[in-house]
Amino acid sequence: MIDSGLDRRDFLKVLGWGGAAAALSGCGNTSIEDGKETVVSYVEAADYAIPGIGVYYNSTCAQCDAGCSINGRVREGRVLKLEGNPASAINRGKTCGLGQAGVQHHYNPDRVREPMLRKGDKFETITWDKAYALIAEKLNGAKGEEVAFLSGGVSGHLKVLLGNYLASIGCKNHYVYEALAPAVARAANKKAYGIEMPRFNINKAKVVLSFGADFLGSWVSPVHFSQQYAQFRKGVDGQRGVLIQVESKMTLTGANADRWVPVRPGTEGILALGIINELGMASGDIAAAVKGYDRIRVSKETGVPPGQIDKIAALLKLRSPSLVLAGSAAEGYAHGSQNAAAINLLNHVLGNVGKTIEASSSVTFTQMAPAKGNTAALKSLNDGLAAGKYKVLFSYAANPVFTAPGALKFKDNLAKADFKVSFAHYLDETALQADLVLPLDSALEDWNTQVPEYMAEGAQINIQQPLMEKLHANTRGMGDILLALVKQRRAEEYKSFDDYYAYLRAAMLQNKGALGGGGADDDTFWNDTLTKGIVKLAGSSGALSGKASVVGLTLPAPSAADAQYPLHLIPGVTASLRDGRHANQPWLQESPDPLTTIVWDSWVEIHPKKAAELGIKEGDILEVTSRSGSIKAQAYLFPGIHPDAISVPLGRGHDALGRYAKGYGANPFQILDAVFDQETGELAMHETRVKVSKTGQCVIVVKDEGSAGGKQMGRKIAVSMSTDEVDLSKEV
Amino acid sequence: MSVNNLLENWAQFRHFHPVDDKPHDPYKWAMSIDLDACTGCNACSVACYAENNLPVVGKEKYQHGHVMHWIRIERYWDESLGVAGGGDFPEQGAQFLPMMCQQCEAAPCETVCPAAATNHTADGLNSQIYNRCVGSRYCSANCPFKVRYFNWYDYPTTDNVWPAEMNQQLNPDVTVRSKGVMEKCTFCVQRLHAAKGTAKNEGRLVHDGDVQTACQQACPTSAITFGNLVDPESKVHKQWQSQQVELDKDAQVKDQKEGGSGLRGYRIFEELRPYPSVMYLERVRESAV
């Protein structure tokens, strides 16, 4: 670095600490060591690798964006099991099932192992040098605006390097796409509280009223919220927390609620205003705005009985503080932002802001802060592709050919890009469309830093480090690839970094003072950081600044019946399959859906009453048709769904990805209409209307639930008692 | 090899049950599961697959009832739901219950096994000796909880169960079972062994918290507590004690009392007298809504 000829400011940008000038003042000792520090295989066992004795490394779970810290058990050079790292405030030693399956991502037999170039309909193996040269060649023939980069959510030094690379090629089209992101909630939170992701203290609330936020299953940071939930159940001062879940399709969280309130799809905002009205705690313009929402009208429009509204309001009034959450109600509809605003208003009225909703901390290094994915990005990219704007398209950590709503015709538009590069773990649907496929290291082989979007306590940077030697010789870490690519343009600036590891280490050491390593020598600091797997930071705490406001809050009347497509389609988001990127992990395929206990297949949840009306019985193969297409799946009669809606889970229905994913189930993304939230432009996931018809075929539903259909037949197996009978305060 | 030998072993075998003249000492592994905390998320089940080399059998075999999950999450609806009860919607949610081998103290599966392949250990586990099992499945027939899983196929050699690379994840501390043998939850006995070994080397007993089962360790809500029931310092001991659940009883204090005793602890099928080592804590329902 010393003789690299870079000035100090550029160097900061290279290493990702730009925008953190204050924190850097202590920086002075930034020598870069050569030599690798990677895990060594058993064949050349290091002294410390004792056969039969497990070693443990801390790292970060990459199965979703929650950023749980993990601890991998390694024996004879092979990673065997992932546990939670107790030191992380996010997951405190715990993991979800999806996180457990991380090892099956790593050892997956269907991983891409070699760089591959399209030759007609087939791929042929090429060398990395050729692949890099090809990219350089294609980029030379394209202007910056003719290049687009599609990625999933990225953060940390990878984001820095990616940004720098995009700058080096003059590309300003970075689309950060996540098929299932709480993007509307972020925007609504920003408005209501001044922060996109404040801290939600479920454990401090006496009542949680959730409008479809599946915080125990898949919403934002499920492991963290699950822990909070357990505390919430134990109660504040021995008074057990009460969970009320309002949604049209029962989620895992809904299944755990004390009261599950089925609501007419899309009318959640109306119900929220109705409750505010019923509470009678609001004044001024809020009171005026909710005045029309009397319980009779609200009951009529939402389908929730007036008595129920009374009870909810009474309970909220009685037990304070409470917490109100906006989940799928916000993400689902064209008026999702309005729904979310109405719901967030409840928190203000109830005085929860500042109590159960608190300012969260964020890392001060804005360059590293997560680039949060959303679906509006997909729409812009798709528009650009449709217009033939892009010559070169990169895609990383996203599978839009699978997850884009069918109505966008994404696959067709993608074909209009001349040269598509896919950085891939598997040959997924998007990689199959690419011209060049570059194989990635698994998350358990790769180096990285990660900054979680939802911070539990203070702020933290998570370290991702290899838990073992690479399984396949020719895969590369995304960081290494980006480094190689950025060197094509800015060789001088990056020449001192042999690989991404060196880059990362240098970057961390450069700023060790701010990272809590002031005073320690480089090696000590670095080893300590890797050992812990987490860098805890004070972070900067944004203040809650949002105000209770009804300005611009207008809720549409409940949607009118659609004679042609009478049912709402609610795509189900399950905790283990999410958007389907991990569907090739067999543990997840065989792990029963908690609510239906179905495995290895998709299903159509339909209310028994509706099913009776349509003459549908369990196992009938139904054709679900929307304006954008149709899919087929088996019927499952499910009491936890509004009779006006059906639900099909997301994540299955792959026609690529691998042996455990391909051919199992149907993909409801394919039939989603292109309806967007009017305010944020986010995809309105629940706005697709469908009709169902029987195909005449019938199958036996493959599920764990036996012939008794989830009844205990009076056998006292899972027992419950009511709060008046139990005394939780004496419990251990 | 003699009849004396037989009689001696036999006498020992008989004594490992919780009788007064030979109490569990120094270990008796037990569990408690808080159904009010359990969300039914299935993390425990996946963790068990990872720890214990459970085969993924695939869709077709799953349909034929060949699934091998040692811990399954059952989801129950209220009896009042549906046509009979008149309820349209599960307004009180569902009820989840993790079910694995209850490590019964008087295990119905043990007495019937002709080969003595499933036995009681001194620290109160229902052990399963894969090598000794002849595959008669009598144990499964007699288990009231139906938590025993039989190897209907030779999963190690079955396509796509552990294909190349995937097999590298297998836990070397746990046998990979071959066709024709019975298996079930072991309370992660390999972890117990390791912990006991470490403690022994250090000249002490296993402390509470030294060892966790895989399901317990993963569980995001910490619904599962595991430990040594005869260690008065252990959480599991304290929980059993505060819930007044006793190992060798077929009815508990709370069953005698009229109305609410405020206690949530119970064991499933206690009246059949298998003396399960897993205590469940009842789910609580809010009466105010």
Add this chain to the structure above:
Amino acid sequence: MKDIREDIAWAQINQDVLKSMESPRKLYWVILFFAFAAFCVGVGCEVYQYQTGMGVANKNNPHAWGLYISTFIFWIGMSHSGTLLSAILHLMHADWRKPIFRFAEALTTFSLMTAGLFVMVHLGRLWQFYYSVPYPDERGLWPNFQSPLLWDAMAIFTYLSSSILFLYIGMIPDLAICRDHLHEGWRKKLYTLLSLGWEGTDRQWRNFRVTYLTIACFLIPLAVSVHSIVAADFAMSQQPGWHVTSFPAYFVAGALYSGCSAIITLFIILRYVFKFEEYMTLPILKKTVRLTFAIAMIWTYLNAVEFASVWYSHDQASKDVLIQKVVGPFAPFWWGMIFCGSVVPLMLAFKRFQTNVPVLFVVSLLLNLGMWLERWMIVAPTFSHGYYPWTWDHDQWPGFVQWGMVFASFGWFTMLFMGFCKVFPSVSMYEVKEMVYHRKLHLKNSETAEQGAH
């Protein structure tokens, strides 16, 4: 009517029976061929199951046992007929058993061997079957003496060896006849060896009688215990529908029942195939039929007792299993059992059917079917509908491998049985001679008495 003509010459008896061992009707070979073909199906199924795993039989959790154990009980039950006819009726001096007890005893032996096969076929690790028998080994390992399955193995083994012994000893005088009448060849060598130098001396006869009687006395409690122990496999378990005190008696009654109906079937077949009309006479058939009817009624009663005791026990789980049998997915088979086991035998109460061979043939087959269904209805419903509702499974049915094996067991049995009847005298020559002699004596006595009166 007389059980048997009293004027058959002893030489004629020898000639008739020995002829059956030389030239049966063509049908014999046809039966043997089909039996062998059926057996081959079973071999194929077993090889497939052995190689691939028990799963191919479409068993599962909870359906852990299925048809193998059901059919095992069926064959064990079948075996009781021989002991009934040869030992019990022997002690009761029921003369009419004499022409038919030999084949009944063979039935016992071969059905036990068939039953034993099912234990093997059922084991997940057949190659380790010896772990469940007490044999001396260097590690001092013993099987679990608490397990009814172990008692089962021991009881069956004892019963089988005793039955073979009984069958063999009872045959010695006849084997000597064969030795003396047959031409040179392997058969002669065999009979010479097996007849143990029987000369028919007074001392030999006396020893023979004592030995035979002793084994008969030994066999009776053994027979009862074997099926009680099979019943214990169920009754000693804790499962709803199995944990029933009356099971041993019920099982023994069922065993005698199926044994008797099997005797009727085989009676009719042998009578035709080996031209035994002279010996296996209709009056004897009639007696067998009446005996069968009586047992059928006892079985029906015990069935009712079982249902009633379940019903009044107020044990909900057991009641559920019963209800499930009556109205659930197994209902057709359960009602089939009731029909075949309790309604069809009512035909036997009518005199005109008691000697009607075609009717009896069909009826006896139906009774056998009913008895097989009974065993299936004992085993399967408890698995599909046990204590734990989450694991109830009403969708799993036995696969073709299971059915193939059940089918093949009839082939295997028939092969052994028909083979036996061709190689050994299936009608006891010396006992028939006794019978004829006794009758003559009886006749003479009564004639003298009559004359004296006048």
